[in-house]
Amino acid sequence: ILYGGFNQTWLANCLRRRWLMATLLGLLVGAGAAALLLFVFPNMSNVTSYLQVKSTEENFIIDEPRQRPSPVEIERQAMNHLALLKSPMVLEAALSDQTIAGLDAVRNQGNEALLWLTNDLKVSYPGDGEILEVRYEGKEDPVQMEKVIDAVVNAYRDQVLFKERLQATATHEDLKVVLDAKEKELEEKLASLKSRLELLGMSREEIEIPTLQSEIRMLESQIAEAQKQLLDVEIMMQLAYGHSRAPSVLEGMVAAAMEKDPTMAMYKQQEFQLKQMYQQRASQTRNKQDAQLKRLEAQIQQTQMESEQYRVAAEKEIRDQIRKMPDDTLRAAHTEYVIRKAAAQASLKEYEEKLQVAKDKLQSLGVEDPEVEMLRQDIENQTEIANSLAQRVAAWQVLQQTRDRQMQANQTGMDKVTVIQRAKSLANVNTIERYSIAGVGGVAAMGLTCYAIALMEFRRRRLNSPTDIDEGLGVRVLGVLPSATLKSLAGNSLVATQVAESIDNVRATLMHDSTSAPRQVVMVTSSASQEGATVAASSLALSLARAGRRTLLVDADLRSPSLHRLFGVPVEDGFCEVLRSEIDLADAIRPTNNEGLYLLTAGVCSHDAIYALATDQPQAIFEKLRDQFDFVVIDAPPVLGISDTLSLGQYVDGAILTVLRDHSEIRRVHKAIEQLRNMGIRLIGSVVNGVPLKADRRVVRLHQVAARPMPQLPPKTDA
Template identity: 30%
Template structure:
């Protein structure tokens, strides 16, 4: 960056003037090319993060607010909304719409929708006509509210209707299931599942008790059969006839059949009372069976009483059966009763087992029906709650509502066009200044004498100020005097070096053309003549001679004519007003003269001139342009490099130095011309050079 700034300082005039011209041109072009200012208009729509509610929280499907926002912005730019907006009254006649081949695509491209970090949706558009822009934005906003927002509200109403229909459907299903449950419960003899289970438990207990009784009864039957067998055997003996006469009550009390029937009757009567308390249906099968069993036992007990009463009466009248033993008869009768009870008990057990299976199936059916009723009731309750909530919340404020319609507005920035022009001008100026700085930086032109010694390692013999131009009175004279003193300083250094070693022929060259070598040659030769040294100024820049112009001498005859043998040396040398300085101009150059520089003619000429003059200043061609300088350098005693500030490039000067040094030429150093000085000189130096006392 310091190097770029230094390079810019060297070309600041060019940079400033060019930047001003280019900036003015760029600003004018930008002003003409920039389209007219656009007017922006917007409408504001409030989109709540959550749906407003009055009381209930409905179970409507919901998504995250970010997704909902993105959905709304996408719907606004959908074909459905844009086409509806373009169909509104007055929109199709607008010039900005009528001139479009595809108004929907154009409107989608121009329309801007954004939320930012709030619940406010901004719908905006820009255009050249503020009234038309506001009209289009309002049309899009209205179409969005009609096509999207109102449709969403209509979908809520339709959802409520579907929920009401669903609720009515579940109510009908519940009524049918409850009726079915009631019928199954009546057929099962219970009012609910719990009563059915209790009844099933009672039947199971009854079945178990009946099975135990069957086992006991079978044991009694075996005993009765054994007793009948024993009595039958005893009846065949004489002792059977001596049967003791018993009273009727004693006969009943000692009769085992009566005792058995009484015990069974008491047990079945108790069980019947228990069933009657649980099962109130008189036609229920288990209740009917118990009633039949109790009636059968009572009838058997009555018949036994009648039988014993008849047997007792026969004993009293003396009419006894001869062949039938009362004990054996009673035992046989008792055995028949037991066998009848066994048959009845087996039938009862079979009936109970069948009833047990039926009760199990009915209980399972009741359980399934109850579960279905519970599930349907739960769903119906949820649907009913949602119906009630949605019915109430339909009256709540809408989630999306218009806050502010679009209005015609001025341009966002009235100074935008001028700012754009200023930015274009500033950018162009900055680019030009940067390019100039970069160009100068890449050129690496020498700015100060210190760069020659510091960067290139070439010793500086002297520094010459800029040659004075024009007639500005005393200041010009002072500058001319300063230039003469600087040249004399170079001459002094040259004379000092000639005392140490022979330095008679001095070549003045430069890296490229236009670096002040011819001016330096003239000044140095003139300075040597002022010092009383017989000096010859030899112009060896045959291709581009300049000495004859600077010394105001004719171009020919000169060196070229001498080398071609056309004139004698004395005829080509011209005397000058600055005696004892003489000039040998270049003459008219051709290929023969250039070729002579490489032959023996030129070395003999230099040798001849050495005998005539104390110093010969040779103005040669630039070292990097032609090879003439390299050939001349082999016949001189030393060389001076001319460097012109702000013109000479450091790489070129370094390369010229390397070429001469490679050929073994002794280089005295560089003379830098055009060095900077105070434009008005310092006061002390001015008064000193002008001879004025302060």
């Protein structure tokens, strides 16, 4: 009980004693904590935009069937889109718009707007499909954030997709140049054929060897087909090479590499820490010219400059490495190019050898010059190739016109990336979570406050119940008394009745013990003031008097007497005057209104009376009292603090220690017990005051009967 830990029993009793303080302070702290959490966790808005990203783009320039991209290539394209959407190139382009830069959501970020978007903008593929989600969650105005998200999406389309379209346009221009060259070459060959026919003076209808001519035409057709395959292979190789070096692909790889660069991460972390230190210092001082602020600002600028220099150098080095490293897609295209070109060249060589044999045979029969026939066949082949190129150029023009019309109509069905939902906001998405956090935090703060108050109360270790005295300190509990004051004991109240019933148990124990050991002079004391010693002493004396014992009640609390007020007698001519030998003992003892009960008041206290207690003078006084009374009950002052009680204890047969529930400190009670025992004063037991008792119904009924006026008999009349 003296050194035990803080447990549930102590917690309940401490809170019972300090319930008002714990409740009010807990509510105050809990409300403050809830308000603080509501401030720390503001209302959040959710702004989302969705884009559809196609894994392949329709191409009308080359009418070869395209294979479906491999999963690795699809994942690579997806990572490129994710990196490019959050790349500084796209975000800076979005923030450069004056309308966006003037929004409060952007202006509040100051110079950290780019870092803010980089950290808070979330880009992902939900479900690993072709739908790209651009999401922002924050406390900024959702309407303004809709404009910011739309600006980022538009900047991505303008900065990345537009460049890819420009590359495709460049390919179209290259095809037009090839078509013009073929048409010019075809015109030259037609002119050469016309001049050769005029020189030979013959026409095509004059050749009469249909078998050889049919074979030659078939071979020439096969040669033309092989040449067409060679041309298609060359064109596909050029397109594959151009796609592998597209700016969007290169920038995506560079951005992805920079995101994983540990040095850039170190610079960002260093800059973030310096800014945190700057904000902390700025909140501590209002002097904008503070030396530490200036130094932190210079360090932030130096870190930003070094980070920018490193980023430029690292991006240049990464671009050089990417240009030098082998491209898997380009390598596969080159392998296919080599195989198809070798096969086409072998077929072309075989057809040319067969054609030469057929021409030699036809010439030996005396027909027209094979060169003329070959020139005609070449013209047909070139015409077919020119027609194919013209169709592709026309298809591109149709595609471009379709895109132009869709752009005018605000449609983007032909683009690789299509906006299927512009930015839409959902305000106050965290209302339930916010109030839940505030509620839980407030309840936790209130609980911690109550716990802290209980812990502070526990440090004093006040008395919780009679068990703490009986089992904790090993002192027998003679009885328990309800809360009572001297004023409540003066009248015929229910409290006085309860006290009388409870003190009768103490009197019975005392009278029983007196048969085996002398208990004639009993001192009632306490460890500290205001613990009910006077109530217990006066009640015990009254109980002994009611039991027919001649009892003297002595007010030995010389410094702070109170029994004279309880019995309504003057304080003068009491125990102090007897100690000073100013009056005789018999003159100081006064009878009371209760039969068998006498009172010795404290008298007027002085230093002489206090000093007399330490002499042998009280011994003679108490010997006389033993001869005159059956019991002498002494109302003594507290044990701790003054020596009066220890001096009186040398002349008594035993002491009763009174304690007050929820007031007496167990350590002080233990100290008082030890002092009494060290002085050789026998401790009879203890009386616990302030214990709530439910009055027995028999006691209540008896009190009601006693309070009722007695019926009066009618007066007798003479007959």
